[in-house]
Amino acid sequence: MNVLLDSLVELIRRTSAEIPDDVNRALVASLENEKKGTIAESAFKIIERNIELAKRKSQPICQDTGSILFYVDCPVGFDQITFTEVCREAVKLATKKGYLRQNSVDSITGENDGTNLGPGSPTIHFHQHRSEKIEVRLMLKGGGCENVGAQYSLPAEKLKANRDLDGCRKVILDAVLQAQGKGCGPGILGVCIGGDRAVGYEFSKLQFLRMLDDRNPDGRLDALEQDILKTANELGIGPMGFGGKTTLLGVKIGVANRLPASFFVSISYMCWAFRRQGVELDSSLGIAHWLY
Amino acid sequence: MKILQAPFTEEMMRSLRVGDEVAINGIVFTGRDAVHKYLHEGGELPPGVNLRDGIIYHCGPVVMQEPNGEWKVTAAGPTTSIREEPYQGQIIRDFGVRGVIGKGGMGDRTLAACAAHGCVYLHAIGGAAQVLAECVKKVRNVYLKEKFGSPEAIWELEVENFPAVVTMDSHGGSLHQEVLKHSQAALAERV
Numbered sequence: 001m002n003v004l005l006d007s008l009v010e011l012i013r014r015t016s017a018e019i020p021d022d023v024n025r026a027l028v029a030s031l032e033n034e035k036k037g038t039i040a041e042s043a044f045k046i047i048e049r050n051i052e053l054a055k056r057k058s059q060p061i062c063q064d065t066g067s068i069l070f071y072v073d074c075p076v077g078f079d080q081i082t083f084t085e086v087c088r089e090a091v092k093l094a095t096k097k098g099y100l101r102q103n104s105v106d107s108i109t110g111e112n113d114g115t116n117l118g119p120g121s122p123t124i125h126f127h128q129h130r131s132e133k134i135e136v137r138l139m140l141k142g143g144g145c146e147n148v149g150a151q152y153s154l155p156a157e158k159l160k161a162n163r164d165l166d167g168c169r170k171v172i173l174d175a176v177l178q179a180q181g182k183g184c185g186p187g188i189l190g191v192c193i194g195g196d197r198a199v200g201y202e203f204s205k206l207q208f209l210r211m212l213d214d215r216n217p218d219g220r221l222d223a224l225e226q227d228i229l230k231t232a233n234e235l236g237i238g239p240m241g242f243g244g245k246t247t248l249l250g251v252k253i254g255v256a257n258r259l260p261a262s263f264f265v266s267i268s269y270m271c272w273a274f275r276r277q278g279v280e281l282d283s284s285l286g287i288a289h290w291l292y
Numbered sequence: 293m294k295i296l297q298a299p300f301t302e303e304m305m306r307s308l309r310v311g312d313e314v315a316i317n318g319i320v321f322t323g324r325d326a327v328h329k330y331l332h333e334g335g336e337l338p339p340g341v342n343l344r345d346g347i348i349y350h351c352g353p354v355v356m357q358e359p360n361g362e363w364k365v366t367a368a369g370p371t372t373s374i375r376e377e378p379y380q381g382q383i384i385r386d387f388g389v390r391g392v393i394g395k396g397g398m399g400d401r402t403l404a405a406c407a408a409h410g411c412v413y414l415h416a417i418g419g420a421a422q423v424l425a426e427c428v429k430k431v432r433n434v435y436l437k438e439k440f441g442s443p444e445a446i447w448e449l450e451v452e453n454f455p456a457v458v459t460m461d462s463h464g465g466s467l468h469q470e471v472l473k474h475s476q477a478a479l480a481e482r483v
Contacts, residue, residue, distance in 0.1 A: 039457050042313060046417045046455060053422035063354050063367035063421040063443075098366050101354045102442050110326065112441030144372045144395070144418060160483075170483050177479055181468055182372050182396040184418035231482050235475040240395065240418060242457065243471050273419035 004083070004285040008090035008136070011287075012068075013099045015138045015277040016060045019051050020292040022212040023188075023249070023274045027051070030186060030239075030246040040244025047239070047272060058099075062184075062273040064142035065100040068122035071137040071209065071278075073129055080126050087124060091116050100140075135291065137209055137278035145187065145271040148179035149204075151197060154263040163263045165224060168193055175267045176232045176248065181241025184271035188212065188250045189228070192266045195256035200266030207252035208270055209278075211292070216253065225251040239272070249274075299345050300390040302410035308458045310465040314414065316454040319432065320347040320393065324371055326444035327436065331387070332379040338435040341446055343387040347414075350376065350394035352443030354421070355431065363431035365449065367421035370395040373413070381405035397459055397468030406462050413460035415467075427454040 031044035054061040094100045095116045102114040104121040152171035154163045159174050161167035190207035192200045216222035228251045238244025278291030298318025354367035373394030381401040390411050395418035430450040437445035459467040
């Protein structure tokens with residue numbers, strides 16, 4: 001299992017230290033678009049320098065190396081128990097090497113044993129499929145942006161948000177307003193319309209696995225994504241909430257069925273330090289290629 | 293760009309206004325959730341930690357120990373400051389803090405404490421852990437590490453050309469309030 005261990009440690013290293021190309025392209029475009037001589041432009045310049053430095057030094061882009069979320073697509077019969085054991089070992093090793101901060105504490109006592117291992121850490125989502133492919137995706141999601149996630153229950157009277165797409169639009173834009181300054185913008189939204197409370201949040205995070213510049217195949221959701229992106233960037237919140245032209249880099253929306261009695265809109269906010277990568281593993285569990 | 297060179301005096305901090313970009317040179321002490329709660333509840337500063345005319349940095353760095361025992365900061369961006377809002381004003385007052393570095397800004401009580409006691413809020417770029425770690429020239433010491441764990445400990449850092457923006461000054465000015473007001477109005481026109 002040493003090959004798998006090496007593959008997973010390398011996945012963690014690269015996820016922590018390198019911004020995926022699709023996100024970097026969006027950040028470069030935002031810097032060029034920002035008004036010259038503003039503090040927003042200064043913020044983008046520091047962000048760009050940071051991305052370059054982290055990659056060159058193989059060190060975390062952000063010191064908050066986040067919740068460790070694995071998404072594994074695997075064939076029928078895949079040994080999930082062994083994979084989980086190796087995955088935990090990889091997290092421990094990556095922490096020792098400084099790719100991950102000692103970032104997981106006992107929720108009651110606050111104790112930090114320095115390993116990043118414990119209930120829910122790491123979290124591994126397995127998804128079986130009828131293909132021989134093994135794909136492992138990793139998201140490292142920091143606490144600052146996780147804290148500004150929000151779940152609305154429609155109707156939301158204060159926001160005049162009814163149980164329709166316009167109501168969804170209103171609460172999503174409210175979440176952008178509330179997140180200002182706190183979530184390390186410019187951010188990316190992952191949204192789920194529907195589901196129960198848990199499924200809604202889970203699906204909202206799955207949206208982050210999409211390429212930033214893809215388009216939603218559902219025309220109604222695509223229109224909503226483009227509208228929210230455009231409207232949010234007209235609010236003048238800007239990077240870090242300093243004021244400026246780029247408040248969001250992207251909006252990704254999915255749906256899940258709901259009960260007639262419930263109408264949740266769940267919003268996860270991702271910071272500009274959007275750390276997600278993925279690998280397809282070959283038959284010996286080495287890295288065949290990178291997914292982002 | 294204004295240079296803030298230690299010792300950080302009241303006069304220096306009072307001269308700053310919202311929107312000023314600064315570069316900080318000198319000692320800063322990290323302190324985040326556990327430290328703020330501890331001090332608020334009457335905990336004493338460990339010997340060696342002096343916040344008077346000092347700067348507190350909301351940061352939980354990644355710190356590695358070299359074979360010779362020295363500490364090296366390898367990632368050190370700011371954490372979200374608003375969590376310390378219940379405690380910050382009191383800590384500025386009781387310990388004579390002149391600057392708070394963090395991200396996201398703080399609330400009315402901290403703004404009032406900045407005005408009353410001659411302190412400013414210095415916004416660093418969230419997520420810029422490498423750029424900011426490069427500004428840390430030396431780790432002088434660490435305190436309360438056993439008690440709170442590494443990210444929550446008080447790290448005494450010597451920094452050089454540490455970039456930040458004044459987003460809350462000692463004259464009642466807050467960039468966060470301004471941006472919130474304008475963005476709320478802009479959103480109201482669009483929903």
